[in-house]
Amino acid sequence: MTDQTRRDTGEVLIVTGMSGAGRSTVANALEDLDWYVVDNLPPMMLRPLLELTELAAGAVPRVAVVVDVRGRELFGDLPEVMRSLRAGRQVRVVFLDAADDVLVRRFESVRRPHPLQRDGTILDGIRRERERLAPVREAADVLIDTSSNNIHQLTTRVVELFGEQAAARHTVNLMSFGFKYGLPTDVDMVADMRFLPNPYWNDELRGLTGEDERVRDYVLGQPGAPEFLDAYAAALAPVLEGYQHENKRQSVVAIGCTGGKHRSVAMARELAERLRTVPGVAVRVTHRDLGRE
Known part of the structure; x- marks a missing residue:
């Protein structure tokens, strides 16, 4: 690839780590953050994938690739591929880990064998995987121990680490x-x-x-209208903040009047202005019945 055809790939993230440590949860969280996520890619395919994103000329600004031992023998190429990619661009490696007893319980709860278990126990597979992953873990940029994390807590951690600084963590539709x-x-x-x-x-x-x-001035000029807006916005603020902590990405707040033409429209617009001050929240306004007779 020549300098003329090369394009900036933007951010590149390699997600790897212990089986059962939460790679699927991290991949889903990154997709929700508008990362382009590729799961279970053999390490040797990393460079061709990133070259294709370069040709996309910025259409794929953030790429996350999940690489794990499901590739068996192919996984052994990962340390060398990582070194090669880092020589030419910014690549971050995220390693997910958890205590052995936690990983055993997670495999037992879903009643699936460990990918490297073979004829042994789950713990045998975990030990083999730790040995294979040791060089990757040592070279990782971000280490996340998920031993005490549930799905929501891990998702929150991913948002904190890899979400855009000003990106909304929750969208409310009024x-x-x-x-x-x-x-x-x-x-x-x-x-x-x-x-x-x-x-x-x-x-x-x-x-x-x-x-x-x-109409807006008429509605807002009525006794009780400003008081309602202030009180309702204040009541919604902790709810929307709580939704962010629970990784609820969207909510709908309906504002009704008789015909959906005057009062509800004016109040929805005004409430939106107040809610836009809530950190981490994006606000959209739609009018379901505005065009009806």
């Missing part, structure tokens, strides 16, 4: 709707704006929507 058309499905929380006077009964506002500043 959906306005009209009760007369039925409750939305797949919502996490519902708020009812029918405690506010309806702009529909104002002849000057009837033909407008909550996206119009005149």
